[in-house]
Amino acid sequence: MTADPNSVAIVGAGIVGMSAALYLRRAGFPVALIDPLPPGGGASYGNAGLISIESCVPVALPGMLSEVPRWLTQPLAPLAVRPRYLLRALPWLLRWVAAGRMPRVEAAAAALRALHVNALDRYRELLGAEFDDVIRVAGQVHIRESAEPSASEAIYRRLWERHGVAAEWLSADELRQLVPQLTGGVTRAVFLPKNGHTLNPRRLVATLARLFTEAGGTVLAERVLKLVPEGSGWRVVTSSANHIVGKVVVSAGAWSMQLLRPLGVRLPLETERGYHMMLRDASVAPRLPILSRGRGFSITPMEQGLRLAGTVEIGGLDLPMNEERAYVLLRQARQVLPGLEASDFSIWMGFRPSFPDSLPVIDEVPGRRGLFLAFGHGHTGMTGGAPTGRLVKQLVAGEPADVRLAPYSARRFH
Ligand SMILES: Cc1cc2nc3c(=O)[nH]c(=O)nc-3n(C[C@H](O)[C@H](O)[C@H](O)COP(=O)(O)OP(=O)(O)OC[C@H]3O[C@@H](n4cnc5c(N)ncnc54)[C@H](O)[C@@H]3O)c2cc1C
Secondary structure: OOOOOOOEEEEOOOHHHHHHHHHHHHOOOOEEEEOOOOOOOOHHHHOOOEEOOOOOOOOOOOOHHHHHHHHHHOOOOOEEEOHHHHHHHHHHHHHHHHHOOHHHHHHHHHHHHHHHOOHHHHHHHHHHHHHHHHEEOOOEEEEEOOOOOOHHHHHHHHHHHHOOOOOEEEOHHHHHHHOOOOOOOOOEEEEEOOOEEEOOHHHHHHHHHHHHHHOOOEEEOOOEEEEEEEOOEEEEEEOOOEEEEOEEEEOOHHHHHHHHHHHOOOOOOEEEEEEEEEEOOOOOOOOOOEEEOOOOEEEEEEOOEEEEEEEEEEOOOOOOOOOHHHHHHHHHHHHHOOOOOOOOEEEEEEEEEEOOOOOOEEEEOOOOOOEEEEEOEHHHHHHHHHHHHHHHHHHHHOOOOOOOOHHHOHHHHO
């Protein structure tokens, strides 16, 4: 059987796969989106929902090495490594620390800026009239709790300035006006007015899925087991069928390497597990998201209530969740929003797909024609999802790309 050279199978219906699917379908490609979960069931389900177009500072920064003992000995710290997983994670952790050298931080910042800066426009393009139904552009408040600026804060300031980020440092009075619920103990904060957030990450992805099927795309509830090159196309072997297609896009988030390793693709993808606690009856209701870098989490007002989400746990795809890490989020939030009470809540853990340099891979696999990669967005996949979708469409269609693709290439690790 020969494949229609234009037909595309997309593996993974998270924000990245779903955005790529909609862009490709609207460009006229026959597209099947394959995922055993309903759209938006992976990391794209439970994140903090921040669409941070101003986000351009990678996670790894200078000085990380001194933090390592804390990562290993404090399982509830904002960043923790599960001791049982340490050996497996070590090569990735070493690359992570190396990515924190300043020249590499600067290069990553430029590439993050290029990917994120138009993200809200890309969501407007995809969602059309439904944009306002799922996304708010109310800005974000980033609080700083140390009395004096830390070394990493100085790096943030420098990179924000270099990239023209609209960052307004607030006086204590201005801060109190924006977020009256905040503890008086926080006196330093910065307001990023151009950033947005979604009212419901799952509904955002589900809306894209509906627009995709309305445009004639197909969603298949199947697990992809293997990708096999066949003629000039690909055989996609799933839990219930074989699909013969011209092109495949792997956007399976943290699970992407399970399909790529058998094809000889080697990339340092790790998962940074994160947690959330969704408070449905929170007694305190800030009107815009609050982020605390020091505590490693954010507080986002959503349509279901207040979502506390974040932290990083290096523990792979198989170790069970440590639910205590979700409960810590509530204790942390009470330090910031005194009087915060809630009795109706749920907890969640999800898998950020992360490369050491905080950049995704958006590329065609060298030597494997028709096999495209779009994963590894780490902490900012809800932001980078829509712009990545458009870049994938441009790659697949052989069109010039919106941005220089070299920083997101798969070759950068070799
Ligand atoms: C706690 C937390 C907070 C976060 N907060 C933010 C935030 O505020 N802003 C932001 O921009 N980003 C945030 N992120 C990051 C963001 O959620 C992720 O980067 C993004 O969701 C990744 O999207 P994805 O489509 O690549 O992967 P996913 O959403 O994980 O989707 C991958 C999909 O692939 C499917 N799949 C896997 N294997 C197969 C297979 N073999 N066959 C078929 N399908 C398969 C899975 O079922 C899944 O549905 C946060 C993440 C976490 C964990």
